[in-house]
Amino acid sequence: MLFYSFFKSLVGKDVVVELKNDLSICGTLHSVDQYLNIKMTDISVTDPEKYPHMLSVKNCFIRGSVVRYVQLPADEVDTQLLQDAAHFYSEEKSLDTWP
């Protein structure tokens, strides 16, 4: 749930998603789900338009498994918090101590 939580905080921001088929899509992150499927609005293909079939596409849904990279705005990310979150998830904390 870590990255789902992470991407939720980035909803509404502009990201560039690079897919495993080398297609790079730039757009606004509309929503994300627990499989890290991504819905983007207002998209444009970042690379020179060698993908002309994408010219008319405005919104897209990307299956999470085909994503290679997601390029994020650096100032929207709190790396320290991310590290802490990773700590949280890596440990098996028992909730029994917490009433």
Place this chain on the structure above:
Amino acid sequence: MFHFQSFEDDCTLEEEGLVEEEDEIDQFNDDTFGAGAIDDDWQEEHARLAELDEQVRDGVHGAGDASSVDLPLAGGNAHSSALPQPSSSSRLYPDTDERGGGDLAESLTRLILGSDPAIAGVGTARSDRSHLPPMLSGQAPQPSALAGQSSLLLSYQQQQQLMRRGPAPLPQINSHSIWENSMGFSPVSSGLVTQKEDKTLMSIIKEVGLPNRPPALSREEGRDLSERVPPPRSSSPVIGSPPVRAVPIGTPPKQPMSQVHNHQNNHPSAIHVRASVPLRYPPPFPERLSPNNLLSIANSPLSHPPFPAGVGPVLSQIQRAQLLNSQIGQFPRGPAPPLLQGGVGGFRPFFGPSGPRMGPHGPPLGHAPIRHNTTHLHPQHRRMLNQRMQNRGLGDHVGGRGVGDRRNRDPYSNLMTQREKEWVARIQMMQLQSTDPYLDDYYYQNYYEKMEKRQERDRDNRKEHTTKLITPQVAKLEHTYRPVQFAGSLGKLTVSSVNNPRKMIDAVVTTSSNDEEKREKQVWNKRRQILYTVEKMYSLLLEVQDFEKKFLQTPEHQRDALLEQHKTHTLQLYNSLREKEWDDRVSDEQCLMIMSVRKGKRLISRLLPFLPQPQAAAVVMGIARNLPALAKKDKQDQVLCWLVEPVTVVVQSMSSTSLTDLLQELQGSEGQLPLVLQNKFGVTLLYLILSEGERMQSSDPNCQLMDDNRWTELVFSVTRELLKVPSSALSSPLFTPPNLVSLFSRYVDRQRLELLQEKLQITALSR
């Protein structure tokens, strides 16, 4: 098996089977030859009809009566399988002569059915069938399979017409008048007709697809009509996994089908149509859609004029039919589409209450901006998103219209009903329910908390309440997993699953005896050790950080325990910095090791605020002591400056003696100070100390700082060093405290002061 039964049984069984078969075949026929899958050029159809009429008159015997109607229709199926070979259609002429009598009956009845629009609706009122015998006697069967095929097509056509006529099947006889013009087509030469027929056949086949498929489909649909739903899982599919909960998730919502069923059952004229597919719609292939749906649409209003509004599925089928309109409108077909549209539109009066449901077809035009799923977003987040949408919505006003138009004619909409969509969405959302949102959604929650704090800081005087994020929380259910056991059996199941794992591999760690490798390994091991320590400390640190939150949430009586726990944690943290238990000093080696890692520095910087004063001071002293080494190691990372903030806090709360000590530590051995001065952090630290001392002196005249000469001496040496060091070796600090000038003015003469000022770029009015 039949051999062992009595002859009577045999017969009855066969008979039953036959009857059933007949029914089934009949039903197949409805679908196969049913409501217009083809939107054909009726003129061509009638040209063919006319041709057929001629041939029928030329032809031979008519053996049909009403009872044989069914059988030939069965044969019609077989013939339909011949349809896929349109090229052979012309060649069928010679073939049919061989088939002979049986086919004649078939083709005759088919012809009759085809030609007489009143009969064409198989499954309409039986009264229509009474027309059969007179017509049969009137016309001779036409012995060509081609005719049979074309009458198949004709019957499609008839169905369509039935549709168009709407509620009045009987008057259709009169409607012959509409086609009288086409009857006049008879003078058309046979060759031309056959060509036309071929073409239409091919086009029909291309557009309709193979008629074999609908029967198969309808057969399935007929059988598990009410069991469209996959059966609920009563046991988990995998042995060893936990049992499925009582509520079966896997059942899609059942549509209110009872009413539709009733219609079917009550209607005496035995509509052989399936109460078709309210739940599952076949893939978006319009032609296949129409036989079922359009026919049911045709039938249900026919039988019950005061149509109850509550039948959901049929309504949606109307929508579907309307969709079909739009689809058909796209295909290049002649006068047929307008007729169809008119016909279906004619159903509207029956479905008055369905008006509001037509909503999706006339959607609000596209200038409505895209709605995010903003259910569980932080209010700030939502506000941001709304702002964004507004900004964009204004710009997209023009572009929206095109989208709206496009949406009117979406051939893939309405595949699922609203309930089904909600059901799927609910399943997905169920997976997101969390028993502890703080844990499950750590990053998001904390990110927005920080944002809140930032905003509070920025506009701290505003009364505007900071909206808090409330995440719905589901109560945690304890599932204790016990592996499947069979009562009275010896031993346990040997199935391992994710919940019941068993050791599969015996992994043995082997260490190589190579010396060089050993040395390398040692080096790596040491680093790994440091990292490991850092990680452990981090976990403790996180717990410590969360202490406050926990504290607020725990009930009163447990708070003491929590406090104790917190103290233990902090002590543990501190202890890890010390090597030996009895020594109060921070172990240099350990501290150094930890600080050598970037993460370690971060750790210390976060740790310092939590440590009690003496311990924190000890840590800072340790840092000061080892500053040159640290500075060297930090060359690559340059992250020592993370420490400035917490160190500032510590320094400002230090006592004068400790401050003096600190300054001494900083200067340390010979040659340390220049190195310190080279480093940004070092300079900053120095300034901090000095300014703190100054502050102490100026604020409190009885300050102990001047009790012994240490402070003064130290400051002297500092100033000496500062003047000695070339400007290039002096790095600029992060910030310059304002009272340095006053400090230096205390200790040095004017000339030197000026020099210092120039060097350090301190002015009386400093930033």
